[in-house]
Amino acid sequence: MFARRLAALALASSVAACASLAGCAAPAGEEEDPSVSDGSSTGDGTSEEAIVSEHSLVGNELPDHTLALTFDDGPGPRTQELAEYLAAEGIHATFFINGMHVPGHQAALDAIVGRGHILANHTQNHLQLTKLSAAKVITEVTQTDAFIQEVQPNGPWLLRPPFGAWNGSTAAAVNGTPMKKYVGSVFWDIGGELTATSAADWACWGKGVSIERCGDLYLQEIKARKRGITLMHDVHNKSVDMMKYILPKLKADGWKFASLLDVPSIKRQIANVSAATAAPDACSSSTLGRSVPAGSCVQSRNDTKWHRCDNKEWLDASGPTDPKCTGAKFPL
Numbered sequence: 027m028f029a030r031r032l033a034a035l036a037l038a039s040s041v042a043a044c045a046s047l048a049g050c051a052a053p054a055g056e057e058e059d060p061s062v063s064d065g066s067s068t069g070d071g072t073s074e075e076a077i078v079s080e081h082s083l084v085g086n087e088l089p090d091h092t093l094a095l096t097f098d099d100g101p102g103p104r105t106q107e108l109a110e111y112l113a114a115e116g117i118h119a120t121f122f123i124n125g126m127h128v129p130g131h132q133a134a135l136d137a138i139v140g141r142g143h144i145l146a147n148h149t150q151n152h153l154q155l156t157k158l159s160a161a162k163v164i165t166e167v168t169q170t171d172a173f174i175q176e177v178q179p180n181g182p183w184l185l186r187p188p189f190g191a192w193n194g195s196t197a198a199a200v201n202g203t204p205m206k207k208y209v210g211s212v213f214w215d216i217g218g219e220l221t222a223t224s225a226a227d228w229a230c231w232g233k234g235v236s237i238e239r240c241g242d243l244y245l246q247e248i249k250a251r252k253r254g255i256t257l258m259h260d261v262h263n264k265s266v267d268m269m270k271y272i273l274p275k276l277k278a279d280g281w282k283f284a285s286l287l288d289v290p291s292i293k294r295q296i297a298n299v300s301a302a303t304a305a306p307d308a309c310s311s312s313t314l315g316r317s318v319p320a321g322s323c324v325q326s327r328n329d330t331k332w333h334r335c336d337n338k339e340w341l342d343a344s345g346p347t348d349p350k351c352t353g354a355k356f357p358l
C-alpha cells in the first residue's frame with residue numbers, strides 16, 4: 027500500500043480547468059494558468075490516494091532572484107539556435123517536446139541534450155489528456171517517451187501535460203504503466219497569462235503584442251514573483267527573439283538560472299519516485315533524475331566528478347574505471 031501511495035505521488039495531480047474551449051482547441055501554444063488548478067477535486071471515480079494536489083510542481087521555493095527556464099511545444103525551426111544560445115550563456119533549460127514535431131527536427135533534440143539541457147515529455151499530439159481514455163493517455167506519453175529515450179537514455183524523466191490539464195484519472199492511468207518513471211505534473215510560475223502586468227508568449231503573438239512589449243511584461247511578472255519556473259514556447263520564432271531580448275536585462279539585474287532538477291518540489295518528487303521504485307540500498311541521483319543500484323557510478327552534472335553509490339550514500343569515485351564501480355556507469 028505504501029509503495030502504491032508513493033507511486034501515486036510520482037505523478038502529482040492537479041485539475042486545471044480549460045477555461046476557454048476555443049483556446050484549448052487551438053493549435054500549439056495555449057497553456058492554462060496554474061492558479062485555476064483545483065487539486066481538491068476528487069476526480070471522477072478514482073481513489074483519493076491517486077489525487078495529490080499538494081504535489082503540483084512549481085518553483086516558488088527557488089532562491090530569491092532565481093529562475094528555471096522551460097520551453098514547450100517544440101521542437102521548432104529555431105529550437106537548436108535557442109539551445110545553443112542558452113548554453114553559451116551558461117543556462118541549463120528544459121524543453122518539453124511534442125513527439126509530433128520531432129520528424130524533421132531530430133538535430134534539435136541532439137542539440138538540446140548535447141548542450142546540457144533537459145529533454146522532457148509534453149506528449150505526442152498536444153491533446154487535452156483529461157478528455158482522453160486511459161489507453162489514449164498512455165499512448166500519448168509513451169510515443170514521445172520513445173523519442174526522449176533515444177537521445178537521453180538515462181533520464182531524467184519530466185512530464186508536463188498540455189494546457190496543464192491533469193487530474194486523478196490521468197495520474198492513475200500513467201502510474202499503472204512503465205511511464206510511472208515520469209515526475210510531474212511540472213507546472214510553471216511565470217508566463218501563464220497575458221494581463222496588464224504579466225504575459226504569455228503565445229497569447230502575445232496571437233494578439234499582435236510586440237516582442238519588446240511582451241518581453242517587458244515577462245520581466246514585470248518575473249520581478250513581482252521574485253523566483254520561479256518560466257513558461258515560453260520555442261515552437262514560436264518570436265519567443266526565441268523575446269528570450270534574447272530579456273536575458274541580457276535579467277543578467278544585468280543579477281538574476282540566476284537553475285536547472286529544473288534544482289527546483290525543490292521536483293527534487294522531492296524525484297526522491298519519492300526513487301523510493302517507490304528502487305532497491306533498499308539504491309541511491310537517488312539528481313543528475314539522472316532517478317535512483318541507481320548500489321555499485322553504480324555517476325558523473326555529476328554539477329561538478330563533473332564521479333560518485334559511487336554505496337548503501338544509499340554517495341562516495342567519491344576516481345572515475346568510471348574505479349575498481350569499486352562494480353555496477354553500471356553513467357557518464358554525462
Ligand SMILES: [Zn+2]
Nearest residue numbers: 055098099188
Ligand atoms: Zn503546450
